[in-house]
Amino acid sequence: MAGTKKIKDITEAELLKMPEKxxxxxxxxxxxxxxxxxxxxxxxxxxxxxxxxxxxxxxxxxxxxxxxxxxxxxxxxxxxxxxxxxxxxxxxxxxxxxxxxxGYCEETGDPIGIPRLLARPTATLSLEAQQRRELKQKMYGD
Missing domain, CATH: 1.20.120.910 (DksA, coiled-coil domain)
Structure with a gap:
């Protein structure tokens, strides 16, 4: 995206349609x-x-x-x-x-993903990393 183009307000739907790149x-x-x-x-x-x-x-x-x-x-x-x-x-x-x-997982560096960030804007882990963490907590406790 060109740096000269003014950033416009977009909707969640438009955000979800954007290509991964x-x-x-x-x-x-x-x-x-x-x-x-x-x-x-x-x-x-x-x-x-x-x-x-x-x-x-x-x-x-x-x-x-x-x-x-x-x-x-x-x-x-x-x-x-x-x-x-x-x-x-x-x-x-x-x-x-x-x-x-x-927008990037603090554990793996992978993208967290737009749908997850829309649901939880404060997310720091990708869904997979979060699931691994929760599984570990369930198995070993905090």
């Missing part, structure tokens, strides 16, 4: 960079909303209502903790886009 070209990298940046913004917004929600102190005299509110807060905090971990993976993926390593 175009794997992780400028257009594809830009597509995933934008997707990762959008994920990062959403995760940060959720964290801000949680912070605001938890700051709202409501004094409830009924112990059952208080327990319900505390359980909701605990669930929200667990969700945000998972999102915090995902945010770290998103930031690492953005760094890989920047360095040119995005």
């Amino acid at each position: 175009d794997y992780m070209n400028e257009v594809q990298l830009e597509f995933f960079r934008k997707r990762l940046q959008q994920m990062e913004a959403e995760l940060r917004q959720n964290a801000d909303e949680t912070t605001e929600h938890l700051r709202e102190t409501v004094i409830v005299p009924d112990p059952a209502d208080r327990a319900t509110i505390e359980e909701e807060h605990a669930l929200e905090l667990r969700t945000r903790d998972r999102e915090r971990k995902l945010l770290k993976k998103v930031q690492q993926a953005l760094a890989r886009v920047q360095s040119g390593d995005y």
Whole structure:
């Protein structure tokens, strides 16, 4: 692809139709960079909303209502903790886009593949490497 051509927004369908020789070209990298940046913004917004929600102190005299509110807060905090971990993976993926390593398996160096990256933009392993890792974990534990 010529460097002078402006990178346009493409759809997932157009991305999937691209030939293998175009794997992780400028257009594809830009597509995933934008997707990762959008994920990062959403995760940060959720964290801000949680912070605001938890700051709202409501004094409830009924112990059952208080327990319900505390359980909701605990669930929200667990969700945000998972999102915090995902945010770290998103930031690492953005760094890989920047360095040119995005889309390639960190174990084998093989392409991860567009369908897998569309499903999981933070993937660092090809499907085969991920399956081997999961099999090892199942057989030997963590």
